[in-house]
Amino acid sequence: MSRKPGIRDVARAAGVSVGTVSKVLNPASSANIRISEATRGKVLALAGELNYTANYGATLLRGRRTGTIGFIANLPDEFNSPVISSYQMRILNGLSAAAQGKGYQILLISGSDYSSFLEIKRVDALMLINFRLRDNQKLSEMIGMYRTFNERCCPYVVINNTCTELPVPSVSVDNVRGMELTAAHILAKGYESVGFAGEITDNLQQHHLERLAALRKCLRGTGTAFPEELCMLGTACGIPPIPRTGAFNHRDGLEAMRRLAQSGNMPRCLVCGNDDIAQGVICMAAQLGIRIPEELAVIGFDDQTDSAYWNPPLTTVHQPLEEMGCAACEYLFEKMENPEAFKQITIKPTFMERMSG
Amino acid sequence: MSRKPGIRDVARAAGVSVGTVSKVLNPASSANIRISEATRGKVLALAGELNYTANYGATLLRGRRTGTIGFIANLPDEFNSPVISSYQMRILNGLSAAAQGKGYQILLISGSDYSSFLEIKRVDALMLINFRLRDNQKLSEMIGMYRTFNERCCPYVVINNTCTELPVPSVSVDNVRGMELTAAHILAKGYESVGFAGEITDNLQQHHLERLAALRKCLRGTGTAFPEELCMLGTACGIPPIPRTGAFNHRDGLEAMRRLAQSGNMPRCLVCGNDDIAQGVICMAAQLGIRIPEELAVIGFDDQTDSAYWNPPLTTVHQPLEEMGCAACEYLFEKMENPEAFKQITIKPTFMERMSG
DNA sequence: CTGAAAGCGCTTACAG
DNA sequence: CTGAAAGCGCTTACAG
Numbered sequence: 001m002s003r004k005p006g007i008r009d010v011a012r013a014a015g016v017s018v019g020t021v022s023k024v025l026n027p028a029s030s031a032n033i034r035i036s037e038a039t040r041g042k043v044l045a046l047a048g049e050l051n052y053t054a055n056y057g058a059t060l061l062r063g064r065r066t067g068t069i070g071f072i073a074n075l076p077d078e079f080n081s082p083v084i085s086s087y088q089m090r091i092l093n094g095l096s097a098a099a100q101g102k103g104y105q106i107l108l109i110s111g112s113d114y115s116s117f118l119e120i121k122r123v124d125a126l127m128l129i130n131f132r133l134r135d136n137q138k139l140s141e142m143i144g145m146y147r148t149f150n151e152r153c154c155p156y157v158v159i160n161n162t163c164t165e166l167p168v169p170s171v172s173v174d175n176v177r178g179m180e181l182t183a184a185h186i187l188a189k190g191y192e193s194v195g196f197a198g199e200i201t202d203n204l205q206q207h208h209l210e211r212l213a214a215l216r217k218c219l220r221g222t223g224t225a226f227p228e229e230l231c232m233l234g235t236a237c238g239i240p241p242i243p244r245t246g247a248f249n250h251r252d253g254l255e256a257m258r259r260l261a262q263s264g265n266m267p268r269c270l271v272c273g274n275d276d277i278a279q280g281v282i283c284m285a286a287q288l289g290i291r292i293p294e295e296l297a298v299i300g301f302d303d304q305t306d307s308a309y310w311n312p313p314l315t316t317v318h319q320p321l322e323e324m325g326c327a328a329c330e331y332l333f334e335k336m337e338n339p340e341a342f343k344q345i346t347i348k349p350t351f352m353e354r355m356s357g
Numbered sequence: 358m359s360r361k362p363g364i365r366d367v368a369r370a371a372g373v374s375v376g377t378v379s380k381v382l383n384p385a386s387s388a389n390i391r392i393s394e395a396t397r398g399k400v401l402a403l404a405g406e407l408n409y410t411a412n413y414g415a416t417l418l419r420g421r422r423t424g425t426i427g428f429i430a431n432l433p434d435e436f437n438s439p440v441i442s443s444y445q446m447r448i449l450n451g452l453s454a455a456a457q458g459k460g461y462q463i464l465l466i467s468g469s470d471y472s473s474f475l476e477i478k479r480v481d482a483l484m485l486i487n488f489r490l491r492d493n494q495k496l497s498e499m500i501g502m503y504r505t506f507n508e509r510c511c512p513y514v515v516i517n518n519t520c521t522e523l524p525v526p527s528v529s530v531d532n533v534r535g536m537e538l539t540a541a542h543i544l545a546k547g548y549e550s551v552g553f554a555g556e557i558t559d560n561l562q563q564h565h566l567e568r569l570a571a572l573r574k575c576l577r578g579t580g581t582a583f584p585e586e587l588c589m590l591g592t593a594c595g596i597p598p599i600p601r602t603g604a605f606n607h608r609d610g611l612e613a614m615r616r617l618a619q620s621g622n623m624p625r626c627l628v629c630g631n632d633d634i635a636q637g638v639i640c641m642a643a644q645l646g647i648r649i650p651e652e653l654a655v656i657g658f659d660d661q662t663d664s665a666y667w668n669p670p671l672t673t674v675h676q677p678l679e680e681m682g683c684a685a686c687e688y689l690f691e692k693m694e695n696p697e698a699f700k701q702i703t704i705k706p707t708f709m710e711r712m713s714g
Numbered sequence: 715c716t717g718a719a720a721g722c723g724c725t726t727a728c729a730g
Numbered sequence: 731c732t733g734a735a736a737g738c739g740c741t742t743a744c745a746g
Contacts, residue, residue, distance in 0.1 A: 006739060016717085018717090018739090018741095022740070022741055029742080053477045055477055055740070056477045059739085060418075061418050061723065061738090061739080061740070062721090068464065089441065089446045093440045108428075108462060108463040109462055121412060282668050283667065283668050305442070309637055310640065311639050311668045363723060364723065374733045376725080376734075377731090380726090386726080391731060411723080412724070418722090419737090
């Protein structure tokens with residue numbers, strides 16, 4: 001129950017000054033300072049014996065390294081939920097693995113004033129996941145923050161973002177490439193008609209829009225039918241908006257599938273905005289007695305950790321989120337060394353052909 | 358690019374002393390101190406204008422609140438992976454929601470020396486997820502740590518743990534209750550024979566063992582067959598151990614199902630140690646042409662966030678992990694107020710009847 | 715090679 | 731009601 005030992009306890013026990021103890025324990029910052037082996041040994045031994053570890057607050061106040069990276073786990077207000085899903089988790093896992101190697105820990109930041117964490121020196125760097133919605137209420141606020149970060153050379157990085165207003169250090173998946181792979185697969189399989197299932201909501205994620213546009217471009221002139229009425233996303237498709245629950249989209253897939261079946265105009269292949277939607281689609285198809293892949297091919301996007309074990313195993317575009325988290329973390333470390341470093345990293349997805357399409 | 362303003366900048370701008378600024382900005386700790394409205398207003402205005410926020414290191418060094426809760430995300434060495442899965446994520450989401458209300462953030466701690474984070478005052482409290490394996494190499498180490506924590510009245514809490522050696526503050530799911538609900542369902546459905554699919558490995562999780570034992574007890578004397586040879590877990594079942602990949606168990610389900618089918622001795626109902634295993638089981642059943650639930654009923658445990666959207670939607674025991682994370686967090690807050698507080702909370706699971714069994 | 719001392723940016727008794 | 735001053739536990743020039 002005794003107080004945790006401080007540096008002066010170690011100093012007293014070793015019969016040296018606190019300054020000497022500090023020098024022994026921080027060899028890096030006192031590289032040009034020589035300490036006798038005898039003293040060093042004594043101090044190290046006593047520090048170990050007393051189980052001494054430096055007070056975090058004092059270290060912070062003097063040094064500059066917090067040893068922590070901030071991870072912004074917030075979802076947009078529209079999502080109406082504090083819950084993070086497997087998408088963020090996979091990025092987090094990549095970040096975590098890279099950070100661990102350098103002795104860094106992750107601070108999960110919630111609340112809106114992210115930038116203050118950097119300012120008050122509670123974290124050394126910031127990783128933000130950007131859910132870009134078609135209509136982003138907070139865009140100007142975010143841009144202001146990015147601008148300040150850029151001016152001050154703050155180490156930050158944004159995952160899956162593109163920002164036309166100013167250059168933002170980022171790690172992003174190549175949506176166009178993902179759709180090229182998907183289109184190539186569709187053509188190889190010879191599916192004669194294609195539909196798309198995205199988020200059924202007014203303010204959907206830009207990613208779904210980008211993927212749809214890229215797929216449309218790839219399929220143009222190939223003879224594959226890809227009509228507007230087979231694209232179930234947004235609100236123009238006639239399905240009432242589906243309230244967001246966290247970062248989950250299963251219900252969007254359920255409803256898209258139901259509507260498609262009702263319409264009697266079913267594509268041969270349904271490309272989904274993400275795996276969640278594909279899961280909803282498959283679930284509803286089973287209820288409706290539509291066989292996958294014999295009657296309907298289903299293709300996802302993301303490749304969640306368990307997509308290979310679905311019934312049927314999902315054919316999908318693998319978004320290497322773990323790698324992306326890892327690459328983002330390495331960029332952050334580089335930026336801490338060299339504040340001028342600026343990168344926009346694009347990661348190529350791969351195509352996972354499995355059973356669903 | 359100018360330096361971040363400090364308390365003395367605010368003091369200078371407002372024409373008062375730093376002490377006064379501090380008092381204005383920390384009304385709680387200076388409750389019995391009166392400050393004139395004029396001064397207060399001036400200080401507040403200037404602080405806002407300069408965008409002042411207290412330096413974290415200095416605050417820590419003086420105060421005692423770090424405003425952060427440590428979350429131990431480590432998996433046992435056997436898991437051979439730094440990856441956290443949706444199980445931990447759900448607990449984290451519960452913790453996060455509760456912490457947010459009090460302005461606390463979560464520090465994801467990896468590495469082995471958790472206790473030092475508490476000692477050096479880098480976190481105010483610690484939440485540990487305990488993966489209890491049948492043979493826990495680190496048990497004595499953990500017990501030593503728990504003992505120290507208990508002696509010092511440290512705020513810590515363990516999720517899903519029971520420790521016979523000493524009392525540990527905890528939040529745990531009631532496995533027995535979960536199996537009572539499962540058995541009641543089996544009897545109501547009239548399934549004449551039952552099997553069990555758990556982890557196929559030497560050193561499996563205690564939870565699977567407990568659930569199996571509880572189910573056995575519940576089914577005894579009911580006329581429902583529950584023979585040893587239909588229990589696919591551990592290594593006695595004859596399946597070669599399946600290497601762990603993170604916290605995922607899909608392959609265990611795959612193999613259990615394959616073996617059961619090969620043996621020609623298929624139960625009418627297969628209870629699974631968790632949802633991952635159930636997913637593997639369903640996936641393999643589909644490949645083998647075994648219809649669920651007509652030929653084989655499958656029941657899981659956990660109720661993952663997407664289990665309701667599986668094909669078929671999974672009948673499973675809902676483990677309220679979010680609530681558990683939340684309850685654990687509230688206990689932690691209580692413990693910070695009152696170091697003597699000691700709780701062992703048991704949470705009752707509920708049964709989710711869906712389509713798979 | 716080692717120690718005494720200043721100071722990081724705050725908070726908090728203690729005076730007035 | 732406000733200020734001057736000590737001190738939280740370290741690190742780091744600066745002497746010696």
